[in-house]
Amino acid sequence: MSTPPDRRSRKRLATRQGISNAATQLFFERGFDRVTVDEIAEAADVGRMTVFNHFPRKEDMFFDRDEEGREVLRDALRQRDPGVSPVETLRRLAHRLIAERSPYVEFSARSQSFIRTIEGSEVLKARARAIRDELAEVVSVALTDGAGRPPGDPDARLAAGLLLATWSVAFLQAHRIFRQKRSSAEAKTAFLALIDKGSLGIEAAMAGTPYT
Amino acid sequence: MSTPPDRRSRKRLATRQGISNAATQLFFERGFDRVTVDEIAEAADVGRMTVFNHFPRKEDMFFDRDEEGREVLRDALRQRDPGVSPVETLRRLAHRLIAERSPYVEFSARSQSFIRTIEGSEVLKARARAIRDELAEVVSVALTDGAGRPPGDPDARLAAGLLLATWSVAFLQAHRIFRQKRSSAEAKTAFLALIDKGSLGIEAAMAGTPYT
DNA sequence: GCTACAAATATACTAAGTACATAAATAGAT
DNA sequence: ATCTATTTATGTACTTAGTATATTTGTAGC
16 A cells, blocks of 8 residues: 555556556446547557556456455454354454445445446456456465365365355345445345355354364 | 258258367367367358357357256256255255266266366356356246245345355366366265255255245 | 348458567666 | 666557458248
8 A cells, every 4th residue: 555665666556557547437437348448548648558568458457456355355364263263254354344334345326336337348247257256266275274274175165155155145235235225224234134144054064164 | 959840940050060069179179269260160161250140259169058057957946846945956956967977967088178178268267157147047036936036036146146156166176076086986976065065054044034 | 933031151340468579767886 | 977777668560359231142932
């Protein structure tokens, strides 16, 4: 979050931010598929190759903070209370994110345009699914790490898959509720209810494994 | 499965099959991304536009039977014993598919090249994820239909998401086991063990809903 | 054989992404 | 302050998937 020391890095970051900002605005205005990379380069006042230099794929300009999400999950599991199961730890993380009004679980008019932009593009939906799988991999590795087990343990993979499925359904459903009822409170309630329900099931599935 | 009556349809189907066969062989030989549509057209001895006429996207030539999978799930849930829960119905379907040596749950050298081709291409992995979501949607709709509930019910979506996550992890894990141990029997055992474990958790999560 | 229609094909185009070469800016040393 | 090495930005040319549109060819029904 802090500004890098040398000018070179600062300028590089500024260029990147400029591209990201220009791209995001255009995507929100006209939809991801109706914006060309040439237009983004034009709007950001940089060369076309510079765009691809910072963002290998067009969709990376939209999802430019996916590493943050991975970190949140890793941190939560790394610093977990040994007396609390990983699944319960992530359930509590969901409640904490809501309580702290984290932007990750914000259900508002602004977050709606984000979701609607994704839903309007097959490319963005594909990337969102890929990120979901990447997050499941992070959780799976964190689970085996925490339990002193080799990575790739089938039970860890199952737990991680079920967890991300739960979060994914809860997240999307909360956004649907907000869209229908225009109520952030109801969306959050629905989100947590689904997280709790899913977590309960996962704990049951994992009974007897080192991840309980 | 039966041959259509008129010559026109037969020829159309033959053309389609020819393209699909040529494409599949090339994909297996060199990997999906290393085969161009022009080469496929050449190999199938048709024009390039004919290829896109039958398969809107390149990846549709690889996954050309995804509708079958949807049908299997729909049928299983439609014809289920009312005394048996949907989750249990699908758990039994998994066991039946294995018992009947269904090609959907075949773990062999042949199925390995299929999986390896997918894993070697981001495009194919993306399509596989999309199909997973489509299957979840099918299950979700079947669940609400069967329970006389409006589609889009959050609990149904959660159950469907958890189910597909379970099947997906079980499927991939079974293929990993086969790759490591070269044993179809061990792969199948691992597959069913994960299906059973996941199903157990889903039943627990859904306790109290109409889907139990 | 004539007409209607559907399938196959040709041509021309758009846009993402890659390969490769070059120019400009900056850091670090003298 | 200037030279040098390195990083960043950029230009040019290319590949490939996918689309739009028109045209040809083959088949069905009369």
